[in-house]
Amino acid sequence: MTQTVAVLGTGKIGEALLSGMIRAGWRAGDLLVTTRRAERAEKLRTRYGVEAVTNAEAAKSADILILAVKPQDMGTLLDELAPHVTSDRLVISAAAGITTAFIEDRLAERTPVVRVMPNTPVLVDEGMSVISAGSHATPDHLALADTIFGGVGKTVRVPESQQDAATALSGSGPAYFYFLVEAMTDAGILLGLPRAQAHELIVQAAIGAAVMLRDSGEHPVKLREAVTSPAGTTISAIRELENHGVRAALIAALEAARDRSRELASGNG
Ligand SMILES: NC(=O)C1=CN([C@@H]2O[C@H](COP(=O)(O)OP(=O)(O)OC[C@H]3O[C@@H](n4cnc5c(N)ncnc54)[C@H](O)[C@@H]3O)[C@@H](O)[C@H]2O)C=CC1
Numbered sequence: 001m002t003q004t005v006a007v008l009g010t011g012k013i014g015e016a017l018l019s020g021m022i023r024a025g026w027r028a029g030d031l032l033v034t035t036r037r038a039e040r041a042e043k044l045r046t047r048y049g050v051e052a053v054t055n056a057e058a059a060k061s062a063d064i065l066i067l068a069v070k071p072q073d074m075g076t077l078l079d080e081l082a083p084h085v086t087s088d089r090l091v092i093s094a095a096a097g098i099t100t101a102f103i104e105d106r107l108a109e110r111t112p113v114v115r116v117m118p119n120t121p122v123l124v125d126e127g128m129s130v131i132s133a134g135s136h137a138t139p140d141h142l143a144l145a146d147t148i149f150g151g152v153g154k155t156v157r158v159p160e161s162q163q164d165a166a167t168a169l170s171g172s173g174p175a176y177f178y179f180l181v182e183a184m185t186d187a188g189i190l191l192g193l194p195r196a197q198a199h200e201l202i203v204q205a206a207i208g209a210a211v212m213l214r215d216s217g218e219h220p221v222k223l224r225e226a227v228t229s230p231a232g233t234t235i236s237a238i239r240e241l242e243n244h245g246v247r248a249a250l251i252a253a254l255e256a257a258r259d260r261s262r263e264l265a266s267g268n269g
């Protein structure tokens with residue numbers, strides 16, 4: 001049976017997911033979107049051929065509701081949805097920090113809720129989506145979430161207690177790599193390369209390293225050692241990274257992201 005899926009709050013991650021679902025073969029006619037602004041709705045209609053509706057209409061007519069608003073907007077959205085969501089719907093939340101209990105408490109009793117933390121590479125079918133069940137979500141509900149998010153990358157299941165950590169690692173993860181590329185491109189400029197060339201060199205090094213990490217089966221230490229020649233260039237750079245505490249900075253950064261995710265749990269942010 002065809003399921004209707006509504007993306008509620010179709011911003012950056014909602015649109016990335018919507019575009020991926022269409023690439024994965026979902027029919028635009030089975031997808032609904034909601035937005036806060038009319039111009040945004042019009043853009044999504046034109047771009048993807050999907051229908052834009054109100055949150056209440058989406059709650060009444062869609063089988064699966066994907067909540068993709070900011071954590072701070074979740075309370076208001078759930079207030080709007082509550083009168084219309086029946087427990088035969090599946091509610092999937094992609095919001096950082098927001099727990100399934102927060103959502104369950106605001107919707108009809110026994111409404112199945114699944115919490116998912118995707119990341120923006122869903123745009124290129126290389127996403128990572130971390131999935132956890134709420135108290136009323138069955139294996140079939142989890143399988144539905146796997147189908148939706150598995151169409152745009154990998155999925156992995158974790159207990160909900162690990163979602164804040166997963167958010168720090170993979171939800172926010174792409175941003176850390178962009179940050180590194182940006183910083184290394186600046187280094188290339190310092191070393192006298194034109195910006196475009198510095199960017200190309202670093203991006204290709206990143207892609208090459210990412211594919212080797214994924215496909216070689218080697219531990220990252222082994223891969224780094226293979227680049228690090230005795231008395232060579234790489235070890236000179238590594239010594240500076242260690243001197244500047246980059247490893248400690250990354251550990252502290254991800255801990256801060258995990259803590260922020262926990263803070264967002266209240267929905268007030
Ligand atoms: N951007 C990312 O890489 C990721 C974001 N997320 C989560 O996805 C959620 C959205 O994040 P972004 O897409 O980055 O933010 P965003 O601000 O681009 O998207 C949120 C959208 O929701 C709309 N909205 C707010 N209240 C609404 C309402 N009551 N009805 C309809 N639309 C409403 C806003 O107008 C906006 O377009 C957040 O909860 C975030 O934690 C999760 C994983 C990755």
Ligand SMILES: O=C(O)[C@@H]1CCC=N1
Nearest residue numbers: 095096167171172173
């Ligand atoms: O920065 C954020 O809060 C969202 C959640 C994970 C990625 N972006």
